[in-house]
Amino acid sequence: MRLNLSTQALAHMSARRPWITIGIWVLVFLISGFLTSTLLADGLTTEFVFTSKPESQQAVDLTEEIRGPTGTNEVVIVRSDTLTVDDPAFEQVVQGLSEDLAALGPNVIKEGTLTNYYLSRDESLVSDDRRTTILPFTMAGEFDDASDNIDKVIEIVDEAREQSQLDVLITGQATVGQDFQEVSESDLLTGEAFGVPIALVILVLVFGAVVAAFIPVVLAAVSIVVALGVSALVGQAFQLSFFVTNMITMIGLAVGIDYSLFVVARYREERARGLEKMQAIERAGATANRTVVFSGLTVVLALIGLMLLPFNVYIALGLGAIFVVIASVLAALTLLPAILSLLGDSVNKLAIPWIGRLQARYDETQHGGFWDLVSHTVMRRPAVSLLLAGGLLIAAAIPVFDLNIGFAGVSTMPDGIRSKEGFLILDQQFSAGEVTPAEIVIDGDIDSPPVQTAIERLKGAMAADPAFSVPRPLETNTDGTLGLLSVPVAGDSTSQGSQDAIKRLREQYIPAAFEDTPARVYVDGETAYNLDFFNLIRQRAPILLAFVLGISFLLLMLVFRSLIVPAKAVTSRQVV
Numbered sequence: 001m002r003l004n005l006s007t008q009a010l011a012h013m014s015a016r017r018p019w020i021t022i023g024i025w026v027l028v029f030l031i032s033g034f035l036t037s038t039l040l041a042d043g044l045t046t047e048f049v050f051t052s053k054p055e056s057q058q059a060v061d062l063t064e065e066i067r068g069p070t071g072t073n074e075v076v077i078v079r080s081d082t083l084t085v086d087d088p089a090f091e092q093v094v095q096g097l098s099e100d101l102a103a104l105g106p107n108v109i110k111e112g113t114l115t116n117y118y119l120s121r122d123e124s125l126v127s128d129d130r131r132t133t134i135l136p137f138t139m140a141g142e143f144d145d146a147s148d149n150i151d152k153v154i155e156i157v158d159e160a161r162e163q164s165q166l167d168v169l170i171t172g173q174a175t176v177g178q179d180f181q182e183v184s185e186s187d188l189l190t191g192e193a194f195g196v197p198i199a200l201v202i203l204v205l206v207f208g209a210v211v212a213a214f215i216p217v218v219l220a221a222v223s224i225v226v227a228l229g230v231s232a233l234v235g236q237a238f239q240l241s242f243f244v245t246n247m248i249t250m251i252g253l254a255v256g257i258d259y260s261l262f263v264v265a266r267y268r269e270e271r272a273r274g275l276e277k278m279q280a281i282e283r284a285g286a287t288a289n290r291t292v293v294f295s296g297l298t299v300v301l302a303l304i305g306l307m308l309l310p311f312n313v314y315i316a317l318g319l320g321a322i323f324v325v326i327a328s329v330l331a332a333l334t335l336l337p338a339i340l341s342l343l344g345d346s347v348n349k350l351a352i353p354w355i356g357r358l359q360a361r362y363d364e365t366q367h368g369g370f371w372d373l374v375s376h377t378v379m380r381r382p383a384v385s386l387l388l389a390g391g392l393l394i395a396a397a398i399p400v401f402d403l404n405i406g407f408a409g410v411s412t413m414p415d416g417i418r419s420k421e422g423f424l425i426l427d428q429q430f431s432a433g434e435v436t437p438a439e440i441v442i443d444g445d446i447d448s449p450p451v452q453t454a455i456e457r458l459k460g461a462m463a464a465d466p467a468f469s470v471p472r473p474l475e476t477n478t479d480g481t482l483g484l485l486s487v488p489v490a491g492d493s494t495s496q497g498s499q500d501a502i503k504r505l506r507e508q509y510i511p512a513a514f515e516d517t518p519a520r521v522y523v524d525g526e527t528a529y530n531l532d533f534f535n536l537i538r539q540r541a542p543i544l545l546a547f548v549l550g551i552s553f554l555l556l557m558l559v560f561r562s563l564i565v566p567a568k569a570v571t572s573r574q575v576v
Contacts, residue, residue, distance in 0.1 A: 043235015
């Protein structure tokens with residue numbers, strides 16, 4: 001059966017039994033909403049995970065043999081404008097806070113990691129002006145365990161701030177992850193609050209009728225909820241990055257409205273030409289729905305390219321976008337014809353007087369108008385048009401040669417965010433690297449003289465580099481075959497200075513220190529992790545580009561039965 005006939009038959013079947021079709025979609029919508037509300041939260045993660053084995057991931061695996069499950073480093077900061085750490089009132093707050101945190105137990109805070117100045121008398125835990133001190137600790141369990149339990153810690157910190165006259169803050173990997181998620185959700189709601197009304201206004205202007213304008217938005221909302229429900233199920237087997245909700249909402253609004261716009265506009269055109277309601281729906285199904293299928297298929301195949309990147313964020317973004325595109329296509333093919341069957345000419349209800357009259361008088365066979373003028377000008381001057389359009393595209397592509405790839409670090413978050421305030425104080429008074437130190441893993445006979453000498457050489461090289469603070473005591477496993485040296489690095493883990501410091505560590509200090517030893521050395525930590533991610537993206541970008549363009553070329557060649565049309569489309573996409 002040819003594709004245009006199958007889309008026409010599907011539209012006809014859905015329109016002939018509109019209540020059954022709508023009833024099925026309502027059931028799917030309710031089930032998806034239930035899955036989203038009950039399972040989605042457990043299926044999301046704020047952790048960034050490689051699915052391959054770059055150097056930083058190898059270091060993580062070895063670190064777990066020393067420390068066990070990798071938790072997250074957190075730091076509680078206590079400061080005052082009037083008191084110092086030597087004042088009894090200051091000590092009372094810190095000791096009480098420390099006791100409350102310890103009372104959470106080893107299932108929340110890793111045993112033996114929580115300390116404070118009054119227990120250790122470690123001056124590195126006190127600022128130079130003695131008005132600020134820190135309580136560092138490590139959350140127990142894996143990253144997601146820490147994300148689940150960090151609320152208990154934050155509750156104690158907030159209570160301490162409310163009950164004392166001191167400023168009590170917290171920052172760390174789990175805290176930052178939670179704040180990023182909250183900011184992301186807030187931005188998503190803000191985007192929807194502005195985006196949906198703007199889309200409605202544009203649709204009203206396009207259709208000239210309020211009812212017709214609401215249909216694409218309704219279908220987009222249905223597609224988004226269904227995709228979220230599917231993501232909630234998939235997340236039970238493979239945790240998805242929390243960014244998937246943003247991707248589903250963004251792409252869902254775009255393609256849901258876009259695909260519905262094709263079909264509704266085509267249906268209204270056919271009705272205006274005098275076709276009966278069912279004939280108009282079938283005609284739209286044979287034409288506009290066919291376009292929707294090919295458009296959706298192209299998008300889905302292109303999004304599969306994201307699966308070539310061994311990183312959980314991109315896999316989640318790809319899956320979320322694929323889910324919502326498929327849902328949008330299915331809704332356009334079945335739900336929309338059913339709605340049009342019930343509405344009939346009521347789709348034109350609540351027409352905007354002046355705009356509605358223009359829409360009624362519109363005849364696509366008549367010449368004139370802005371786009372008609374542009375089209376004829378381009379066809380009359382193809383060489384000049386090609387040079388102008390190609391020149392603009394090339395000019396727009398020039399910035400890619402100076403593109404800076406990076407993560408949004410805590411310093412890029414809005415002012416007033418809890419973890420950012422704590423980070424800024426920590427970076428000014430101590431070192432932000434206390435939260436995200438460089439983790440140097442040494443795989444070898446740690447007690448052997450050559451390795452011990454190499455470790456001391458490495459410490460000396462880092463001591464001469466102002467980007468590194470004093471290393472923490474060397475940790476080893478029970479067999480003495482693995483060593484871990486944690487070294488705070490100044491600044492935000494995503495900053496250029498931190499990245500340069502890790503590059504020096506990997507490319508200069510470690511090779512020079514361990515050149516005469518059989519030990520293998522790996523560097524982990526957030527900055528090292530980020531660097532490995534950037535290198536991975538650069539390495540895989542040509543493969544991803546070739547895959548997406550190749551798939552697009554083949555599909556367009558099948559659709560248009562031409563080599564020139566897909567070549568033009570692929571060339572334009574590559575430049576953009």
